[in-house]
Amino acid sequence: MKSYQFIVVVLFLAFSLVSVVYGQQAAEQLYQSALYKEEIEGDLDAAIKIYETVIKQYPENRPVAAKTQLHIGLCYEKLGLKEAQKAYQKVVDKYPEQTEAVKLANEKLSLLFRVGSVVGKGDSTLKMTKIFESSEKSGFLSPDGKKLALIGEEGDIWIRDIASGKETRLTQTPSYKYWCFWSPNSELIAYLDAVGGLYVVSAKGGELRSLIKSDSDFIKEGNYVWPTGWSSDNQMILCQVSRRGLCAIPLSGGEWKDIFKLPAQYSDKDFNLLTLSPNGKFVAYESTKSGNSDIYVIPADGGNSIQITKHPAPDTEPTWSFDGKWIAFITSRSGTNEIWATRISPDGNPEGESLQIFRGFSGSRSYYNWTIDGKIAISKSAGVSNIFVRELQTGKETQLTNILTFESHPRWSPDGSQIAFISRRDGESDLWTIPSKGGEANKVTVNVPNPNATPRYISRPSWLPDGKSLAFGGIFGEDRGIWTVPTSGGIPEKMKSDFGPLIENCDVSPDGAYITFDYIGVKEGNPIKNSRNPERDIYVIPFKGGSPQRITMIAKSGLSFISPSWSPDGKMIAFRSTDVFEGNEGKNAVELWVCKFPEGEPKAITEKMKGNIPCLSWSPDGKTIIFSVVEDNKEQICTVPSDGGEIKKMDIEGFYPDFSPDGISIVYGKRLKSSFEYWLIENFLPK
Template sequence: MNKKLLATVFSALVLATAVSAAGAAAQAEDPGVMLRAAIEKEEVEGDLQKAIELYRAIVLRHGGRTSVAAKAPLRIGECYEKLGNTEAVKAYEAVLSKFPGEAEAVAEARGRLAELRKEAPAALTMTRLIPPEARELEGPALSPDGTKVAGVEISTGQNLAVYDLASGKLEYLTHYGWKMDDHAVWVPIWSPTGREIVHQDNPFSYDGQELRITDLAGKSRVLMTNPEGGLAPCDWLADGGAILAVRGNKEKTASLGLISVKDGTFRELISLERPYENRGGDMPSYWMSGSADASPDGRFIAFADGPADGGRNIHILSMDGRSKTTLVDNPADDMQPRWSPDGRHIVFLSDRSGSRGLWGVAVREGKPEGVPFQIQEGLLNTDLGSWTRTGLQTWSHVIMSEICVVDIDPRSHAVLGKPRVMEFPRSSWNLAPRWSPDGRFLSAMAYRAPSSGGRSESPTLMIMPSEGGAARAYKIEYPYARMGGTGHWLPDGSQSYVVYDKEKRLHFGRLDLDTGVWQHRQIPAAEGLERFMGLAWSADGKGFYYIPVTEEGAAPELVLHDMESGQRRTIFRGQPGESYNWNIKASRDYKRLAMSCAEFIVIVDVDTGKAERLANEAKKQFAAPAWAPDGKFVVAKGQPENEGDPAELYIISLADGALKSLDIGRHLPRRARIMTAADWSPDGRHIAFDSRFWNAETNLVKNVIPEKN
């Protein structure tokens, strides 16, 4: 063989060897190959430490190839579990933070974390504060000395009340009803002395919100008003001089700041990332109020914040607003921070283990000291109240809202059986049932409450065939700021709504049931229509009746608005100081309108404007009358006279005012209420109504922080 041939053969061998070596090296760097080698090291050879090193190398070199790399920290966690090392928790949390898009790996990591943290400390105890036989309060707050609970009681109005834990006595500090000139109380926060309570106190007819300070004798004063929308108190500083609050701004942003107790001025500390949005320009006030808490020494503020469509983190802000530190940074949703009375820990709610639980973290000088630890699991539908020396107060609540139908004899009006629940999709609020003009359909409005601190969803119109069948849902995406007259049937059998925006422009929407498409258009508006109550359509569908919201003490009016010209015509004028319920109902022939005013049912002839007030001998308070098909009777809900009275519907004769109770309250759950209105079917055989059932527990958690922390 000549030299030239030998050189060629030798070069080929060298090249082949190099290619083979490169291929082997590439294969060795393949993440799948590396993963199999690490698993072999773990499971075959039993060298857990070496396996951990190999798994870490996968994450380091191939973190971008998530489908394989996400498995590596899972295996690291399993190795540490075998070694009995607490580093397993960090490994599983790395899966959640670095590979949030890998659903299978994330689910497995959450499952392992739940197993590792599922046992609560034995020393922790939970005790119910308000017994089940007592009237439970919404949005409760425990007094600083742990002897009283302030909250909202809603049997006869949305009122501020205080429950004495020793005597079991409930004292009302406000005495509002459900009329449009009444107020609604929400979000009570105790003063450091326990002698006063700051709370929302908003007129039903007012678009903004106001805060009041009320003492235990019921004496009240306005602290601050926000015409732009939301205003939610969060905490009362220990020195008593200021109240920590979240304020909604004109641009639908929100700010955290301090309100001076002396003069009501607001000092902004920080602009929040999470916006506010809710019906009427309001923010989800209860959850916003729970988003911040001041430290006992008055130096720091713990608050939860994050994007509207994502999870929140816990931050600490200096009281002057100049320094912000992230206390808890996690892909989970962390919310409702609360300082311990000694200022050494912050607890918060989090879903990082797969479901909502109570977590804690040690703090020193406004910074975290160590990693978060789990305190208690299984806190779905639970919110945190105040944390006093006696313990951490919590509030667990379940709300169910149903559309029900009761069958009656159209002649005798005898009830034929128990009310039955209609199979509408579940939501936070199923309200305002209405029969179509031909009786073929039953509609209702569904409102879904926001998750803690999130945005409330747009309402949904639900329509169900009256003879049975699945309900269809029609989403209503309002492009406008204010809402009114929603979910009403037009005389031609189509659905409609009327809304107005902040520029006082009026908009009309009509739903085609066949196509499911909403048609929107702007219509002329008359002066004063930017705020109105109720809505009922005229016989030709070209106009609607409404009651303008007027100043307190003024005479209410019933007005017809022409949608083509924008002109308004007063049909009826009430007496000064009278207050009418928000519901207006047209008779089936569209010749008369029914309204309620205290113990009166008011019937108005739309052609002549002549009104007839029907009193009842029992002097019962009625609301939301609806017509019988023959126009000789109405059905109305009777307002409960006393705490604990059941919800009830009454049929009222227009001839003599005689009352007939349908006695449906005995079939409804305890504490159930008829929320908005009833409606009588065109064939006279069915009455539909909405029912809200609410159950809650106010609890006290003691020994919150385990001794080792």
């Protein structure tokens, strides 16, 4: 009888445990569906209803309930309603033990009380309006708020009339266009092409005006300009010029005018993104000279800098309002990228506390700008990518991760049990691992140096042979190089080297003796001897330190070699090349190469082709190289024999593929949603 009672108790406890686990999973899944409605589809009313269902059905799951209640407040705030304040207060009152959610709720309450930005319907209210969504075009709103300048996947500029929805193609040239800079009168657009050439086109169409040609000596010598504004009379483009300062470039041609010269003892990084105030008296910029990235203002005719922001989080990308009374900037003060603004006095000093304008501003192609009437327009990348595994023989596809963020660059561990990948699930790029057969993901880069520094970049990871550590190219503010980190989450350790590295991709040899990387020579610091700039080359260095050996000795202007990958036997290195000048002319400009190591000459194994090939991987037998290309706005996985031959499409949609050690499966990233949302924010400034 006692045995029977014991079995009943055990079964009851087991059933209860399963019920609890199921409830936790169900609550999280429902929360994620609401998050998708809020952040991806922008349907705030629908998101609120689902969030309310989560709290009603799963009140015992307090961590999920607390963050759900917080997001109800975020939705109401975006809608500009008083309910936002009540929703945030509920987080504080009902979930005091959920410290992170309470902290964020208190920050929002403090902001709302200070700005008075949530009011009842019918009053002047903080307002966010989605004005457009595109699956392929990113871009910028004109200062008058009537037109969007869009850059399509083919690289040309389109104009979209907001009221009618009509789109007109402005350019039809082979070069890809980067960034659009509207003139204050909304009649002209300046843009950069793929190699840094500067051009101007009328918003009504017509002939292009070339201010800096793509094939000019200025570009070929590694110089650059970055437009940061226009003169108030619409006749000059204001640009930061490398190693010179802020210059005004006349549309009519002629000599450039120096607005602000870099002091002799400083470099571009000390005065970054120089932007002139509308009255021409001050220059705003970002700098890390205080040890952290902050915003400064300096008189245009020289003098002492005034520090505008002082916060442990990095503050970047300053932009003046058209009346010159505010500077907006990007920051991550509450854990995710946001837009804030600081009032500026007539003498260039900050007035009062900075105000938060928008939260959740992230993505590699997310932009913002002011309108003439004091609104802020946002172009927000809303891409979602997760990690998938496919068995090659059966075609069975398994989704390893399921989260509303961008995850990519998967790499299989040497024993096949784990997959490392890059994820933005915590707001920044970090390395994670996950069991290759599914399970809970583990964050690896939990103790990175300078966690608040910008820029922050982590490259595709490479496993060390013991499967216990990862190597990666990393940039953490001014601290950059090749790093190794234990997969258990220890402190990343930088490889010892005597050169100032600017490294994007690296790969450890199968025996762990060497590491190969791509590298661009820098004109400051201590670059590798005879390295090129602005081109990249492939190098190999002993893993324990030594002199780097350059593998690619083809010194053609504009030709770069990128993304090296070791063969399984460690005797070959595969990589790709890109000729930026040929690509800018619309020609086929990308090739795949292999090179024997330690002695060998690079050999092209493909014809030149168009598109971008981000990374390469080898099959375990060394006979095949796998990669992805973009076709019809979708990434397609392809293979090519490692000794050259025909490229074959695998009929698999994905990117950054990698073979399993047994060759049975591949892992890859796959886009589940790719779009650009355009929002207009108004009534956020105090009256």
